[in-house]
Structure formats: C-alpha cells, structure tokens
Amino acid sequence: MVSVLLSLLLFLGAPIVGGSVVDKPNILFVLIDDMGYGDMGYTYPEIKKNITTPLFDKLASEGLILDRYYSQFLCTPARGSLYTGRYAIALGITDDVFQPWKKECLDRDQILLPEVLRANGYATHMLGKWHLGYARWDCMPCTRGFQTAYGYTQGQLDYMSHLYVPGEQYNDFYFCEEDGDEINWSILPNSTQVYSENLYTARTKSIVESHNTSQPLYIMYNMQNVHYPFFAPDAYFSEDCLDKANKSCVRQAMLNAAQDALSEIIESYKEAGIWNNTLLIVASDNGAQQSRFASSLPLRGWKNTLFEGAVRVPAFLYSPNPDILVPRGSTSCYIHVTDWFSSLVRWTGGWEAFAEISKVRKSQIYTLDSIDQSDFLFTGNETSCLRNEFLVHINPVNQNAAYIKGDYKAMFGLQSLSSQTTCQTDYRYTFGENSINWNVTRLFNITADPFETNNLSKTHPDVLEELKEKIVDHFDELEPLQCTLPDLEGAFPTQVMHYFLPFDFEGGIIPDWATYAHDPPSFH
DSSP, X not given: OHHHHHHHHHHTTSOOXXXXXXXXXXXXXXXXXXXXXXGSTTSSTTSOOSOOOHHHHHHHHTSEEETTEEOOSSHHHHHHHHHHSSOGGGGTOOSSOOOTTSOOBOOTTSOOHHHHHHHTTOEEEEEEEOOSBOSSGGGSGGGTTOSEEEEESSSOOOTTTOBOOSSSOOBOEEEEEEETTEEEEEEXXXXXXXXXXXXXXXXXXXXXXXXXXXXXXXXXXXXOTTSSSOOOOGGGSOTTOOOTTOHHHHHHHHHHHHHHHHHHHHHHHHHTTOGGGEEEEEEESSOOOSSTTSOOTTSSOOTTSSSHHHHBOOEEEEOSOTTTOOOOEEEOSOEETTHHHHHHHHHTTOSHHHHHHHSOOGGGXXXXXXXXXXXXXXXXXXXXXXXXXXXEEEETTTTEEEEEETTEEEEESOOOSOOOOSOOOGGGSOOSGGGSXXXXXXXXXXXXXXXXXXXXXXXXXXXXXXXXXXXXXXXXXXXXXXXXXXXXXXXXXXXXXXXXXXXXXXXXXXOTTSEEOSSOOTTO
C-alpha cells in the first residue's frame, strides 16, 4: 500500500502522453462515507489531528478546495440530494436514513444525474454504497441510470464477510449490469474475506481497462470507508501506530486504505491513457459519526445534527488538465451538494438530449434546488459564484431546522442525535410552522465563528427572524415521509420474512431471473 501511494505522489505532476482526449471529460466522483472535516490533513492544518492524508492533500492543493462545501446531515438524504439536485425534504427524506426493515425507495418520478449523463453520451458505472432503496427491483441503481453497479444497498456492511451489520446478518452484496433490454443481477458470495474496498477498487480498474475511450466515462465510486464497522486489514496500519485497540490507529488505517484505493484507480486511468481528460471530485457525504474513529473537529457537532460538524464536510476537485479545471487553491464560495446536479448536467451537454429521449423537460416535473455553478467551479471565474444561501434542513420529526445566508446560520429546535428507526407514517407529524420548535434558537456568524460558540440570537433578532422566514418559505416543498410504501408487485420476498430485499440470505427467496453467483466474477 505504501509503495503504491508514494509512487503516485511522485508521479502526479508528470505530463501525460499518448492520452486520448474526447469531447467531454471523464468524471470520477469519489464519495467518502462519514468523513468528518477533521479527517482531512489539509483542513485547519494548524490544529493537530493525529492523522495524515498525503494523497488527498496533494490532489486538493493542486486543484480546487471547496472550503464552504455543505452536504446533508445523513447518508440517504445526502445521496438523494446529490443524484437529484433537490433538498432532502422534497424527496420525503426528512429524518432517518433508509433502513432494511422499511419498504423505502427514492421517488421514481425523480430524474437522477446518471440518467442525464447517459443521455449525454456517458458510460455510467457505480461502485459501493447505494442506500436509496431496494424494496423493488426498479428502485435499484441499474434501473436509475447506471449501466452497472457493484456493491451494497444498505448503509453499512462488514468489510470482510460483506454481510449487513449489526443485528440480523444477511447478504447485501450484489452486481448488476445491462444486457441489451435486460438487466442481469447476481447476488455475490458473502464470505470472500477480501477487504471490500479492495473489491470495489478491482472492479473500478476492470471498468477502466475495458472502457472504450471514444466514449466519456462517469464512475460514481461510493467508498465504504470510513463508515462503521471501523476496520482495516493489517497492511494499512502505519508502522508507528499498530494498535488495533487504538481508535486513532484504526482511523488512520482506514484513511490509508481509502487513499490507496484512489491511488490504484488513478494509476489505472493513466495506464488507459484517459487520466489527462478526467475530472476528479472527492467529497464526504456527511460529517463524522460520534466516535473517536472519525472526527468533525474543530467543527461543532456530528452527523445527524444540523451543526457544522454534520453538514460542512471536506470536498475538492482535481484534474491534471487545466483546460478541464483551473487549479487555484481554495474557495469560500458556498457549494451545496445539490449543485453537482445542475453543474455537471450543463458541463456535460445540458438537458437537450435527455429531453429528446424522455420527451419531458425538467420544468415539467419539478423545480430544482440545485444551482448551476459550472462556470465558477471549472473556469476559474471567481466572480461567478452564484450561491449565497441555502436551506440546511427541516426535520418535522426532531422538530428542528436550520438555514444559512451570507455570514449567518440560524438554527431552531433541539439538536438530537437520535432518529426514528421504526416506520413512521406522515399523519403523525405536522408539516407546517408548528412542526418546528421555534423556542430553542441559535444564530451564529459562521464566517467569524466557524466553530459555533457564540449564540447571537438575542443580539441579532432581526437576522434570526429573516432566516426563520426563509425556512417557513420551504414548508411547501416538504413531502410525506418515505417509509410506508405499499406492498408493490416486484417486492421480494413476499411472505417468508419481514425484510423486503431483492436478495438472497438464509431462508430467503431469489427470483427465477436472478442468478446466484457461487463464484466471484472475473474482475475480482
């Protein structure tokens, strides 16, 4: 691992020769799971963190660091917003993540980013975590714009056995691919005892090696690291930190594994001659979990709150080609997770091809929360930053909400770490102004006070009221909670067990047209 990483660090600045350049750049989007702001070496470098991320730091410093990048507070809402360009509240994902005991699915009426990129000529592939629905086969990624998908449907997976944990362990490891008008599904072996991040890396390299370079390539690599259960093989532990009982050592080992995965993938792009025509995006889906295995410090709070430590996360862009991305250090322009949608759609050709294929326009379906920031992100035009405000979130279950505008962030209600992990029906919650506890108020100047220590709600009541009204304006966008889908045709199993998974595990059902892969596919 160390030799691969160091060789890449030495080679990053070398010119690429013999690379095939196509009209549209390749997009490699690496979404790291639960990486907090304190898990990157380049964030607040003056604060000692007991971790190192040399590859991430070098790529970020030679690209564009999004210092004010904001995502959602949990995995499912973050991924839903990224793929659709809409706030999580508009998707009905207001409180918890999608759970394996709930029959949930990202609304089929939503247009997803890979669907538009497919129309714009891209080959589209997904690796790793999906977490946007599994109750029906048409909830899965190979029916939502990805030509292939290899990974797991739920929020967490054992890194070695590839079973869902904790609680009832079941197989949640699959592979799907288009085959003409059909989609082939395979349920993969659950006891390979190969570190799952290594499996995703091998699959990614296989895609790159076999890719037709005349077509632009979009790979969505949803890393499993650094999410629970916290584990890394011996090879990734640093020589000065070998204690597996030491949370800091485990954290560093998982970060090493994540960097090693990316370094191997970059090398495969270079070997294929397409790295010089590639945009790399690296971002976290949300802040760190409340544990010492990951860190959002020095920001306040953890995932599942609305504090900065949950929603302000590391993100950067890199390309070896200045015609694709103008390298310029760091920016304080607000970039929201929804902005990837409009920015990448326009950058890759716009809506016209998708509209022609689908016979619909986006304006006929819904209004996006996404802002097209492509001019700012890719051309280096510092005056073209278009976002100055955004809704952080509205949670009618926990009765809290937050909004950011300019220097100020207003928060209302208690910031609970708990979620409703049983299915909740929408009639139990009100969706108007009474759904929020307006009596608990916080107001921070997050420019002057990024760690949210000085509550200004008493001294700046006019600002607090203005941002409260901004939140109220979004209540019309709230959709019912997505956790009570009816029993629909195509949901599996039907009677054997309470999990509605289209996958096999002990005592389960496999549809006739889904084959069980007793042996790993050849790309392992």
